[in-house]
Structure formats: C-alpha cells, structure tokens
Amino acid sequence: MDNYRALIAIVLSMAVLLIYQFLFMPPPAPVTDAPGEAERVAAERSPAAEALSPADLADPALVEEAQRPVDVASLLDPADRAREIRVKTGLYTAVISEAGGVLQSFTLNEFRETVDPGSPPKDLIRVEPDDGLPLLFSWGVEPSRAEMLHYTADRERLVVGQGQERTLTLRAQSPLGLEFIRTYTFRDGDYLIDVAVEVVNRGEVPLQGAPYLTLVNRPFVATGDPLEHFLFTGPAALVDNEVQQVKVKDLAGERAGRSFTGRVRWAGYHDSYFLTSIIPLATDQATAHFSSRRDELVTTVLASAADIIPAGGAHRYDYMVYFGPKKLTLLNELGHDLARAVNFGWFDFLARPTFYLLHFLYGLVGNYGVAIILVTIIIKAAFWPLTQKGLKSMKVMQKIQPKMTKLREKYKDDRQRQQQEMLKLYQTYKVNPLGGCLPMLLQIPVFFALYKVLLQSIELRHAPFMLWINDLSAPDRLYIGFDIPWLGGIPVLTLLMALSMFVQQKMTPISDPMQARIMLFLPVVFFFLFLNFASGLVLYWFINNVLTIAQQYMIYRQKD
Numbered sequence: 001m002d003n004y005r006a007l008i009a010i011v012l013s014m015a016v017l018l019i020y021q022f023l024f025m026p027p028p029a030p031v032t033d034a035p036g037e038a039e040r041v042a043a044e045r046s047p048a049a050e051a052l053s054p055a056d057l058a059d060p061a062l063v064e065e066a067q068r069p070v071d072v073a074s075l076l077d078p079a080d081r082a083r084e085i086r087v088k089t090g091l092y093t094a095v096i097s098e099a100g101g102v103l104q105s106f107t108l109n110e111f112r113e114t115v116d117p118g119s120p121p122k123d124l125i126r127v128e129p130d131d132g133l134p135l136l137f138s139w140g141v142e143p144s145r146a147e148m149l150h151y152t153a154d155r156e157r158l159v160v161g162q163g164q165e166r167t168l169t170l171r172a173q174s175p176l177g178l179e180f181i182r183t184y185t186f187r188d189g190d191y192l193i194d195v196a197v198e199v200v201n202r203g204e205v206p207l208q209g210a211p212y213l214t215l216v217n218r219p220f221v222a223t224g225d226p227l228e229h230f231l232f233t234g235p236a237a238l239v240d241n242e243v244q245q246v247k248v249k250d251l252a253g254e255r256a257g258r259s260f261t262g263r264v265r266w267a268g269y270h271d272s273y274f275l276t277s278i279i280p281l282a283t284d285q286a287t288a289h290f291s292s293r294r295d296e297l298v299t300t301v302l303a304s305a306a307d308i309i310p311a312g313g314a315h316r317y318d319y320m321v322y323f324g325p326k327k328l329t330l331l332n333e334l335g336h337d338l339a340r341a342v343n344f345g346w347f348d349f350l351a352r353p354t355f356y357l358l359h360f361l362y363g364l365v366g367n368y369g370v371a372i373i374l375v376t377i378i379i380k381a382a383f384w385p386l387t388q389k390g391l392k393s394m395k396v397m398q399k400i401q402p403k404m405t406k407l408r409e410k411y412k413d414d415r416q417r418q419q420q421e422m423l424k425l426y427q428t429y430k431v432n433p434l435g436g437c438l439p440m441l442l443q444i445p446v447f448f449a450l451y452k453v454l455l456q457s458i459e460l461r462h463a464p465f466m467l468w469i470n471d472l473s474a475p476d477r478l479y480i481g482f483d484i485p486w487l488g489g490i491p492v493l494t495l496l497m498a499l500s501m502f503v504q505q506k507m508t509p510i511s512d513p514m515q516a517r518i519m520l521f522l523p524v525v526f527f528f529l530f531l532n533f534a535s536g537l538v539l540y541w542f543i544n545n546v547l548t549i550a551q552q553y554m555i556y557r558q559k560d
Contacts, residue, residue, distance in 0.1 A: 085153050085168060089160040089188055092323070093121070101151040101170045101182045102133035106323045115462045115471045124276055124323050126218040131297055134216050134276065135321065137182065139199050140209025143301055149174060151182065160188045177203030191324030192279075192334055200314040208308045211317045213278055215300040217269035235298050237267035237288040238340050244288075245343075251292035261287040265337045267302050270326060273458040278302045279320040279336050325458045328355060342456060350449035355457060362459070368472055369465025372454070372536050376543040379446060386442065387551060400425060454536040465539070469493065472536035491531055493538050498527035500545035507552045 082099035095105040107121040125134060138146035151170035160166045168184045179202050185194035201207050219233055236245045240262040251257055260267075267288035268277030280286050280302060289301045302319075309315050322338060324330075331339040344351030354375065361371040380387075403425060411418035454460060455473070464470045468478040477489030484490065501523035530538050 081150055083153065083156055085156060085158065087158045087160070087168065087184075087186055089186055090162065091189065091191060094186075094323075096153070096168065096170075096184065097133070098151045098153055098170065099129075100133065100136050100148045101172065101180075102136050103323075104129075104133060106134075108324065111325065112462070115474070122220075122274070124220060124274055126220065127216050127297065131218075132214070132216040132299065134214070135195065136214045136216075137180065137197050138212045138214075139178065139180070140176075140207065143212050143214045143299075146212075147174070149180065151180075158186065160186045162188055164188050173202075176207070177201065178207070191322055191330075193321050193323070195319045195321055196316060197319075198314055198316045199309060201309040201311055204311050206308055206310045206313075208306055210306040211304050213302045213317075213319060215268055215276060215278060217276060217298045217300070218296055220271050220274045232343075233271040235267075235269050235290040235300055236341065237290075237300075238265040238337055239263065239267075239288060241265075243340050243343060246290050248292050248296050248298055251290055251298065257289055257291035259287055259289045261285060264288050264302065266322075266341075267300055268322075268341075269298055269300060270341050272456050273326055273461050275322060275324065275326045275331075275338070275341050277322045277338065277341070279322065279338075280304065281318040281320060326456070327458050329359065344449065344452040344456065347445045347449040347452070350445055351452050354446075354449055355453045358453065358457070359459065367465065368460055368463045368536070369469065369539060372472070372539050373543050375450075376540050377547065379450075380544060380547045383443060383446075384551070387548070388555065450540060451537055454534055454540070460534070460536055465535070469535050469539075472539070473534050475532045476535035476538055487531075493535055493542060494527060494530050494533075497530060497538050497542040497545065498523040500542055500549065501526055504545055504549050504552065507549065 085096045087094040093107050097104045106124045111122040112119040149172040151172040154169045165187045170182045172180045179200040181198040183196045234248045239260040246258045264286040266277045266279045287303045328342045361374045407421045460472045463472045476493040478492045479489040505519045
C-alpha cells in the first residue's frame with residue numbers, strides 16, 4: 001500500500017507540474033548587457049525624454065501654453081502634411097498621427113520594458129505603419145480596403161494637467177463627400193479614453209454604410225521572452241456575457257479569421273499583464289472580427305450595423321478605448337466588465353479571494369515577497385488539521401508495516417483473503433491507507449489558483465523581494481559575473497526548494513528501499529520542473545515545504 005501511495009503522489013505531482021513546464025515554460029532568456037530589440041524600438045519611439053514631471057503638469061502656465069491652438073496653415077509643410085500630435089498625462093504619453101488619426105505610440109509612465117531602472121517606458125504599440133496602426137476608423141468600406149485619410153488636428157500638442165480633462169479634435173474629408181470629425185477626450189489619472197466619431201454627409205444624396213474601428217497588435221513582449229509562454233496572449237472579446245479568446249495560430253492565413261456577433265462589451269488584445277481594448281457605447285449588436293496575417297500580427301475590427309445618413313445629415317459613433325495594465329482592482333473600478341479580461345481559469349473561485357488576500361497583505365507589509373509568505377502561512381494553517389491527520393495516518397502505516405508484510409507473505413496465493421485481512425488490520429488501527437495522499441489532492445486546486453494569481457497579477461511584475469530577487473514574476477537567478485550555460489545564473493531559491501523537499505522525504509519513514517529511492521529522486525525532478533517558474537511561486541512552494549517539515553517534526557516526536 002505504501003508503494004501505491006507513493007505512486008499516487010508521483011503521478012499527482014507530475015500531472016500538476018509537467019503540463020505547465022512543457023506547455024508554458026521556455027528556458028530563461030540569455031542575459032546580455034546590451035538593450036534588446038524591444039528596448040531599442042521603444043527608446044527610438046518613446047517620447048519619455050520630453051515627459052513632464054508632476055510639478056510641470058500642475059503648472060497652469062505650462063499647461064495653458066500646451067493647450068493654445070495653433071495656426072495649422074502656417075506650420076504644415078505641403079510636402080509632408082501629417083503631424084504627430086503628442087498627448088501627455090500623468091499615466092501615459094500617446095502619439096496620434098494626422099495620417100489616419102491613428103495611434104503611433106502609447107507608453108505607460110508607471111511601467112518599464114524590463115526590470116532595469118534605466119529601461120524605457122512600456123510601449124503597448126509594437127507595430128509599424130506598414131502593419132497598420134490602432135484606432136483606424138472607416139465608414140461604408142472595410143478597413144483593409146479603406147483609403148488612408150489625412151486629418152487636420154486642432155492642436156499640435158496636448159498636456160493634461162492634474163485633475164483636468166482635455167480634447168483633441170481631428171477633421172478629414174473623403175472623396176465621397178463625407179467629413180469625419182474625430183474627438184479624443186483624455187482625463188488625468190484615467191486610462192480610459194473617449195473616442196467619438198461624427199460622420200457628416202456633405203453630398204447631395206443619402207449614403208449608407210457601417211462603421212469600423214480597428215486595433216492592430218503584436219505581443220507586448222519580445223519574442224523569446226519567458227513571460228510570453230506563461231499564460232494566454234492574443235485577441236479576446238466579451239460577447240453576450242461570455243469571454244471569447246482565440247489563439248493567434250488559429251487565425252493564420254489571409255482568409256482565416258474568427259467573428260463573434262452579439263452584445264459586445266469590449267474587444268481587444270491582451271497578455272498576462274496588459275490590455276488594449278475597444279468598448280462600444282451603443283447598446284445595439286456588433287461584431288468583433290479577429291484576423292492574423294503574419295508574424296503574430298493580430299487585427300481586431302469592431303463593426304456595427306449599417307446606417308443611412310441623409311444628404312446634409314450626420315451620425316455619431318461613440319466608443320471608449322482602454323490601453324493599460326490588467327490590474328484587477330483598477331479594472332473593477334472602471335466598469336464595462338473589463339475585469340473579465342483577468343481570467344484565473346477553472347479555479348477562479350479560489351484565485352480571486354487569494355488575489356485580494358495577497359493585495360491586502362501587501363498593503364500591510366509593503367513587500368509582495370513577504371505577502372506571499374504570509375499567504376502561504378494562512379493557507380497552511382487552513383490545511384493544518386487535514387495535513388495533521390494525514391501525517392498521523394502515515395505514521396501509523398509505518399508502524400503496522402511489518403504486520404502488512406507478514407500478511408502479504410502469508411496470503412500471497414490468495415489475493416482476496418489478503419485484501420480482507422488487510423482491511424481488518426486497517427480497521428483495527430483505525431487508519432486510512434490513502435490518508436496521506438488526501439491533503440495533496442486537496443491542495444492541487446489551491447496550487448493552480450495561486451499559480452494563476454502569481455503569474456497574472458501585474459502587481460508582481462518587476463516587484464522586488466529581497467537580495468538578488470528583484471522580480472517575483474521572473475525565474476529566480478543569482479548572477480555571479482559570468483553566464484552559467486543554459487541557466488544564466490544560480491537558481492538559489494529553486495535549489496533551496498529542492499533541498500527542503502529532500503529533507504521532507506528523508507523525514508518520511510518508508511520501509512521499502514526501492515520506494516525510498518524513488519521518493520528521494522522526486523526533489524531532483526521538481527528542481528528541473530520549477531527551474532523556470534516565477535520566483536514568487538517557488539517562494540510559496542519553499543515556505544510550504546518548510547512549514548510541512550516543522551509539522552512532520554512535531555508529529556513524529558509525539559509518543560504513541
């Protein structure tokens with residue numbers, strides 16, 4: 001029966017960890033002193049060098065200077081009419097091009113590309129003009145066939161001061177006699193942006209057409225970054241109260257694509273930590289269409305029903321867009337069901353309370369590593385009685401092991417009688433042969449829930465713990481001045497976790513030598529499985545092991 005229990009433990013452990021290791025865990029990216037491609041592109045495109053300080057944003061004179069309308073005709077070069085309008089708020093810096101009225105750049109002031117303090121701000125737009133740019137609007141013709149209109153903005157620069165709300169208006173005229181008036185409304189301290197488009201029919205006949213608003217995305221992290229494999233990355237939409245996620249590989253091909261029609265609350269693109277999304281404010285049905293042409297380039301088109309605009313008439317379309325972090329508390333405050341973009345999977349009912357507990361404890365201690373330790377202690381305390389019972393059952397099983405061996409020898413030719421006698425033995429000593437495995441079974445959902453929380457909580461991105469652990473969302477590595485092949489640095493915390501498992505196995509009495517060797521091999525297996533897990537998760541497992549060792553010590557020193 002001990003062999004059976006050991007087999008169950010191994011199978012459960014492998015089932016939990018092997019799936020995640022091979023599906024989601026690539027080797028850590030090599031360490032280099034030179035900035036990566038993501039940093040280079042972001043540095044070239046980022047307007048961070050001109051970012052204003054909080055004091056600048058609060059200066060009425062400076063803000064007024066930035067808001068002053070300009071004489072467009074005097075500034076534009078007829079050979080190059082498209083200007084880049086820079087919008088600065090306390091949370092982000094956006095660049096809007098007059099060529100199409102689209103977003104060219106959107107950098108987040110509070111987040112950086114890497115953990116390096118000198119890294120440029122995080123840019124959520126990783127596409128180039130040849131790919132198409134986000135927030136292209138077309139009417140009556142699909143975006144892929146729409147002509148790129150030249151807009152004229154009413155300002156060449158916009159600064160949103162503290163507590164302010166400012167608008168940017170762009171106008172364009174189409175060859176069909178339609179005038180497009182796009183109005184962006186920006187608010188300080190808010191990632192939500194209002195986007196209103198008024199389509200005016202300047203012609204002499206009615207026109208019929210449907211509105212299309214487009215997003216274009218590539219992954220927010222560079223290809224090869226370990227984070228890109230942790231959780232889902234790609235397009236998603238909330239349609240008829242159901243979150244639809246589509247794998248990018250399923251969209252490959254020029255004619256391939258997926259469409260979802262119904263009550264669209266939002267449609268966009270997200271990964272573990274960031275989200276770009278269109279929120280239609282109309283209550284009518286809409287269609288979210290996702291397609292991908294090449295190199296993980298994803299196009300999201302939000303289309304509504306066709307409208308007829310009479311001659312001299314106009315129709316207005318209202319949207320909101322969100323470009324920002326997938327911070328659960330923030331998304332809950334903003335509404336529009338944006339919080340549904342944070343998906344903790346099957347064990348969401350366990351993950352959300354765990355997340356709020358982690359967030360609450362961080363508010364008390366100011367360190368997410370310490371908060372993870374406290375969460376581990378609380379979870380361990382909740383399972384303490386059950387684990388206590390399981391450990392006692394294992395201790396009794398060890399005590400009656402000689403009797404079990406005799407029964408197997410005595411009734412080796414009569415399996416039915418052997419099982420009957422074994423059952424009587426268990427009843428006599430009031431022991432459950434599977435009692436030691438039950439705590440592990442019940443902790444698997446908690447493990448998955450905490451795994452999702454630790455990987456999908458942007459609060460842990462680049463969050464330091466102590467000493468060499470400066471990013472709880474990244475694998476644990478202590479760099480010693482030169483690269484260790486494949487590893488890069490020493491996985492100190494992972495080694496400590498494996499060592500704690502070894503001590504735990506040594507403390508567990510096993511009479512069968514073969515079984516003992518198998519169990520002692522498990523720490524080696526777990527070391528390689530955990531090697532590329534987020535250090536926050538390894539920290540949880542290590543502390544959990546230490547607490548289990550303490551509990552085992554207390555149980556085994558008790559006299560029968």
